[in-house]
Amino acid sequence: MKKIYLLTFVLFIVGHLQAQNANFKSDSVNKRIPAHATKSSMSTDALQATLYEIIDQKHAVHQAHWNVRGPQFISLHEMLGDMYGELNGFIDQVAERKLALGKPADGRPAEVASNANLSTVTSEFVSDHHVVDHLSERYKTISERLEAxxxxxxxxxTVTQDLLIALRNTIDLHLWKLRSFNYPK
Ligand SMILES: [Fe+2]
Structure with a gap:
């Protein structure tokens, strides 16, 4: 008799776990994604393209923070340190907005390298004026892509738009700060 009770109990637990598992896999999860996100991939495509670019830019800024040489070293080193920190915050926000819309975020290094489509960064020491020119050019490209x-x-x-507007404001501020290393004409 005890065996029957035990078997019934085990079957009940197994059945319960299977039901829970089926629930996790069911389409009902997709019904909890905001409706507008399921109609088009426009937002998630824009977020993923932006994610590739700002991860790539964060690494470029960090690389320059380390390898910049010249009279403007300390100004650039410290300013670039702040900049990559600010970009890092946006990387997480952009990735998580894509997740909020029901799609996974891709920040894999190899994919970032092949999809960011920004000019390459040297592994050598770089002069302060080259850092200003090169990072400015990359920031300007990102700003223009964000505008579209x-x-x-x-x-x-409009929620994704709002995030991209906030990001663009920061990108443009970084661009202004770099531009300001040049003498006025
Ligand atoms: Fe540092």
Whole structure:
């Protein structure tokens, strides 16, 4: 008799766990994704493209923070330290917005390298004026790409648009600070 009770109990537990497992795998999870996100991949595509770029830029800024040489060393070293910290915060926000819209975020180094589509960074020491020119050029490219994405996401997903606007504001501020290392004409 005890064996029957034990077997019934084991079957009950197994059945309960299977039901729970099925629930985790069920389509009902997808029904908890905001409706507008399932209609189009416009936002998640924009977020992923942005993610590749700002991870790549964060590494470029960090690399320059280490390897910059010249009279402006300390100013650039410290400013670039702040900049990569600010970019890092946006990397997490952009990735997690994509997750909020039901898609995984891809920050794998090899994918970042092949998809960011920004100019390459040297592994050598670099002069202070080259750092200013090179990072400015990359920031300007990112700013222009963001402008297009802000335009498109504004039509269907203002929350993503809002995040991209905040990011662009920071990108443009970094660009201004780098530009200010040049003498006025
Ligand atoms: Fe450092």
């Amino acid at each position: 994405r802000i335009e498109t996401t504004g039509k269907t997903d």
